[in-house]
Amino acid sequence: MTTIYDIAKLANVSPMTVSRVINNTGKIKDSTKQRVEHIINELGYIPNSAARSLISKKTKLLSLILTDITNPFFTKVARGAEDKAMELGYQILLSNSDEDPVKEAAYIDMVLSTRVDGVLITPTGDDTVNELNRLTKHQIPAVLLDREIKNFSGDAVIGDSYEGSRKLVEHLISLGHNRIALINGPAAISTARERHRGYVETMESSGFPIVNNYISNINYKTDNTQNIIQTLFSLPENERPTAIFAANNFIAVRTIQALDSFGFRVPNDVAVVCFDEIGPIDNFNPFLTVATQPAYEFGQIGIQLLIDRIEKEGAHQPNKIVLPPKIIIRQSSVTNVD
């Protein structure tokens, strides 16, 4: 491996001069500069970032901790994050927590030993506050993505789950539904709380009762919905829900599959709506009615906030960016739509 010492020797200068040429600092005679640069190119020399990090305490590495990149929402987040990071000279370390606090903690360990400059994270739940505190203790800035956390104030990029929720429920109500079930994420996750709030308030303001049996909480990514669907549809026909609000795309898919397994068709027997698209290509799967969120921007803005926090001196106020959802009406809720 060639080092600045090799270059220095060949160029008859000190290593320090080589360093100056590489970093474009200080004043170097043009001829020396040329000579050094020529040798650098000749040998294909590339600075060792470990050595640099040791001094600068910066790695130009960021950690992106998502629950699962396989979820199209997070796929696009990752793409936005990567693009912005690259643009600003950083690289991204990817991790999937799978909604599992144990995996999440293990990743924070790695993050800490890799000494990344910052972390953009979708926390698994409110308890993630402990991991965030570990980061803070080591002065590693973190930005929350998609989910806020109780007892933690810091930068965040989130969607407007309350608003999206209201609009989805209003849409269902406008179609004549009033027995609407909510299959939600865990109450320890802010998006689930907000979607619940949107659901409840919209139902109430439309004068419909909140039926507790209609509301359930499951894991956003793993739990299946068989039991829930079975229970809901064992009710007498005039008490069954006519529509289901699935809190996210994965829950929606599992819900539709469960419905299918019991012989119920969407939307003929039941209408289904949810948050976020189920595929990477917008408007290509013309099936699910969704509250879609600008995932790519989540990633971009998240990284931008993070890098601002890293590079800008002084502790400025926490920045909270709220990105609005967009309702797209498709066949899973109405039959007569393209």
Add this chain to the structure above:
Amino acid sequence: MTTIYDIAKLANVSPMTVSRVINNTGKIKDSTKQRVEHIINELGYIPNSAARSLISKKTKLLSLILTDITNPFFTKVARGAEDKAMELGYQILLSNSDEDPVKEAAYIDMVLSTRVDGVLITPTGDDTVNELNRLTKHQIPAVLLDREIKNFSGDAVIGDSYEGSRKLVEHLISLGHNRIALINGPAAISTARERHRGYVETMESSGFPIVNNYISNINYKTDNTQNIIQTLFSLPENERPTAIFAANNFIAVRTIQALDSFGFRVPNDVAVVCFDEIGPIDNFNPFLTVATQPAYEFGQIGIQLLIDRIEKEGAHQPNKIVLPPKIIIRQSSVTNVD
């Protein structure tokens, strides 16, 4: 930031003893070990990997260079790669080349300066051989993913594009099609060459002519298919293709969109088949007939090969793993299928 010196001072030992405790090397008296470990936990000390890398010349970092993680095939590859890497104690740096050799080269630069231990890469084309040679020059192992490269022999995980291609075309022929168009990727990419070969040989062995106008090459990810579709369907009705073999999922989507814009319906007017799923959830979008590839395994195996190469002493023979595709028949080619 706490260092082994801080620990050493508090434990009344030398830094070397602390290092030994951390790495579990040498013989340490149990009592000293306990004492040191206690203080380590107390302070929440975590070793600085930059310092370690400087000595060991290892970073425990791998680079994953894909064309676009937004493509569900690569999304799953990334997931498989990340899982396997984590399991083996490595972290993954994610990059998207967007099929652009310039971006690809820029990423290789970063890779080189970050001193990753290895690279798993989907090359943009045969010219990527130059970038791979740069890696080799710096003794950084690389494993090819999904695509092989002319004039480069090394480890690779690829699919059987020829076989998948044959089966897709055979499927179309069995449905009575013989005017089948191929919208392929660039000839500089091995998968495109193999898919072309599978198409040509299957057509010929079935006694059908190869119509040159039916074959076109475009970028896997960016070029649109408007012109191609327009040209094909300006032909007299009895010369138009009745089926289209799109070489990958993204081309298929753009093809269907283009067909749609000209008022042609799939599969009623034209059958469409392609490689790889268009969504992350298998069997949920019951539309496209595809040759699907085990993307998750691509990632897992790729990382496994890479780490073997990194950790196993001695230069063993290049390892080439070929993963078979699976044909899934859906509505884009036949109307009477679930």
Add this chain to the structure above:
DNA sequence: ATGAAAGCGCTAACAG
């Protein structure tokens, strides 16, 4: 079983 010295590759601080 433990420690001291040296050095990995680079740059900040100071000298000239």
Add this chain to the structure above:
DNA sequence: CTGTTAGCGCTTTCAT
């Protein structure tokens, strides 16, 4: 404009 010295945090080597 260029060089010298020291040290980032850790581990290897050699002593004890």
